[in-house]
Amino acid sequence: MTPKTVLLVAGSAGFSTRDVWEGYRQGLAQCGVNVIPYATFSMLRVLSHEAVGNDIVGKAHDVRNGVDAVVFIDGMHFSGERAWVPATLRDSNILTAVIKTDDPYCPIADTQRLYHLVCTNELYQKPDAEAYLPTATLAAPEISARVGQEPESDVVFIGTLFEDRVATMLKLAEHCDRRGLRFRMAGNFPADATQFKRIPAVDFSSGTVRPDAKWRMYAASKLVLNLFRAADQAVSPSPRVFEVTALGSPALLTGVRRDEVTRIFGDSVYHFDDADELCQQVDRAIANDADRRRRVAQAKLITDQAHLYRHRSETLLKLLARQRARFSTLRVTSARPDAADTPAESGATLKPDRIPEERLAWLIGCGRTGSTWLCEMLDALPEMRGWHEPYFGRLVQHLAERPDERKRPSAFFFDGNGKAGLRAIRAAFYEVAKERYPGFGAEALVVKEVNTPELFAMIEELFPLSRMLFLVRDPFDVLDSYIDMRQPGSWNRASNDRASSDPKHLAKHIASAYARAADAFEAFEVSQRLQVRYESMITDAAGELVRIASFLGTQANVDEIDRVVDRFRFDRHKDTGPGAFRRHGRPGVWQDSPHFTRQVHETAESILGELRERFGYTATSPR
Known part of the structure; x- marks a missing residue:
């Protein structure tokens, strides 16, 4: 979590x-x-x-x-x-x-x-x-308010003058003096600094530089020097690299070269390896204002998009969630424990049974998307089980509808109780799953929960190391199937009396469920998620099963997969067609469906059109 x-x-x-x-x-x-x-x-x-x-x-x-x-x-x-x-x-x-x-x-x-x-x-x-977890920077302050508050300079260095930096800094100071450039040095100088004070080009000030003064000095300079401390084989950026590039005014001079700085920024900053190259880069930057401004803008864009502390905090939270799942002890009791595993004392806790969460996957999306077919095929593969609609999500429906319950002290899900409520829900899932599927852990378990969208956003918190399968189908085909399901005499008779058959209501339900699934999928760890298309399953079911099996870390040879695909072929089912649970087994049914009248099409376009585009569907097929 x-x-x-x-x-x-x-x-x-x-x-x-x-x-x-x-x-x-x-x-x-x-x-x-x-x-x-x-x-x-x-x-x-x-x-x-x-x-x-x-x-x-x-x-x-x-x-x-x-x-x-x-x-x-x-x-x-x-x-x-x-x-x-x-x-x-x-x-x-x-x-x-x-x-x-x-x-x-x-x-x-x-x-x-x-x-x-x-x-x-x-x-x-x-x-x-x-x-x-590399360093980063906060969003830089507005630079216009700081321009003109400090004397202008061509190059500025703010930091500590360690002994190993003196020779390089002295050579740069003398070079600036010969070229008539203004070089400002500010910070802590434990080394002998008298030789710098004798150089007319150097504006020298000693002492700790407060943050606001630092930003003013940056804003007043064309170039900011970042001089890495001597460290054998260090490759990563320092905080100054990101804070300077985020400001969007001075260009960055950085050296000696480090691989990660080069990888991140390329030529948007000026790199150097020694004092001679540093002086050459200063001349190059001062001589070409247009190129310097281009580099500054590019470097700022790079930092703003991926290297602020907000980005690092997002990464940190995901790492913490994984560690919580990895190190928390989960006890799953068995109704029939081995005698050797059962403590002699009455009422003692049974031996813990640790289940690697990487063996758990959630199949999410929306109803009427081929999820039953996919779950059936996965359940038939070796080293894999498919759990068809346990409706586990209903256990968190109240919390999903009323998230403020986490802040109410008397609530079951009050976070102040160490999230005991959520931990209990998580433990209950594993308790039931292990009882129902004793091989869970050795076998991967795919849980089909397409009809409980209230769960989708909470999967990452409850099961941060699990996997997520997002099944996508053309929303227009999904709507057509929902309309057919709500017709008199259809297979779904139990819901006909209480469920709305209004296409507008159904389209809104589909849009809501799919949007929640897509949002949860996009927020999930990239390496732990996989999108599957219904249309791809129709054209190459074996290829999709190979892809899913590989993603879930299970072994299945081609012959086994071919046998499973053949076993669950659409033409093997007897009860098919309009009104049946399995209707046509092909994509694009809405295009010639009697349910998709002109009015329904207009409703579908207004409610589901944006969603279709988000999923990559054109008028007739996925892009």
């Missing part, structure tokens, strides 16, 4: 990583998360290290806060003798994560023992057990 409330813990440094903490604070809030910020750097001014640790643990456990996850930005302060803080949280079954902002310069020991989720900013250093 995706965390709804996150305790976000900053590091002890009042600069650098503080910006990352603030970025995730705003980014998570933009994603709809209730963020409880914990400014360690401020709390240490009034509390001891021990008291700060106790305060964090207390806030995480306070049921009034309803904390789903604790995310540590940096993690350096909570290592070594203070590692007991994340260790206590993890051992008490609170989801913990750390975003290592100082990789590769300051490694942290024992992160896998302390945290459920470990994220690194540096791709090269990422082991298989960690996630790559």
Whole structure:
């Protein structure tokens, strides 16, 4: 389940990583998360290290806060003798994560023992057990309000002048002096800076640069220099790369070259490998205003579309949801346990039976789309079972219709109870599924739930590691089938008395169900979702089954699939045609259907036309 409330813990440094903490604070809030910020750097001014640790643990456990996850930005302060803080949280079954902002310069020991989720900013250093979560930036401030507030410069450097940067910076300063360019340097300079002060082209100021002053200096310059610290084989961007490109005014000079910076930005920024190439790039950028502005606009577009903290927060939430599912213990009891597995004590809990959630798939969409046919064929394949319409979604219908129930303290689904209600629903599903399908886990289980659209949006939260199959059919054919189903004497007699046969009402139902399915599908993790078309099943059922079986990680040879397809051929069914459950077994029926009068066609076009276009259908066929 995706965390709804996150305790976000900053590091002890009042600069650098503080910006990352603030970025995730705003980014998570933009994603709809209730963020409880914990400014360690401020709390240490009034509390001891021990008291700060106790305060964090207390806030995480306070049921009034309803904390789903604790995310540590940096993690350096909570290592070594203070590692007991994340260790206590993890051992008490609170989801913990750390975003290592100082990789590769300051490694942290024992992160896998302390945290459920470990994220690194540096791709090269990422082991298989960690996630790559690069730096980012907040949306840049409006630049027009800052123009003219600082003296103009051609090149600006804001940061720390480490020893390994002095030679490069000195050569650039002397080059700017010879070319008559203005070079501004601001920040912390532990190295000897007197040699820079003697160069007329250099405007030199020492001390911590506040954020607003930083933006003013950027806005007043044509070029901003990003100089990476020496780190063997580091390849990933620093925060400055994204904050400068997001501003949309100065161009970025960045070096030495890093593979990830090149991959992301291409030639929209100026790259260099040494001091000579840096000076050449400065000359190139200053000499060609049009090209520099083109690069600036392109770099801003790249950052705005994929590298804001809102984007990183979306990724973080999905990673946390997967870790929650992976590390939570799910007990599925059996009515007939083996004697060796049954504790002697009366009433003791039966042995846990862990089921890999990757073996669970949800078939969603809308009724009258061929979902029964598909479910029948999947159920007949080896290593796979199909569960036909358990109507599990009805268990969450109340919550889907009244989402505010999650905030009502006396409600069953109140999030403040540690989401016990949702966890109970999830556990109930597994309890019933395991009883009904004892091979579930060894076999993949496909659950057909096309008629409970209230469930679609909640699948990712309830079953974040599961798979999703989205079955699509031309909405006009679906409407024609619904109209036929509601005719007197049709197969669906049980619903004829209570269900509306008005084509407008039916079209609205189809549009609503399909839209909810499409929204849920598009929000689902890309690697865990697969779209299937009814029309493709008609033309190549075997090929579609191969594709689905591969997606679900099951083994089925061509001969087995061909036998299944032949077994469920449409012409093997006796009761077909108008009014039957299985009518024609072909696409495009609406085009010559007596139900699709001119008036119905107009209704269908007005209600379902946009949906057809979204799914890629033209007047007669899918694009």
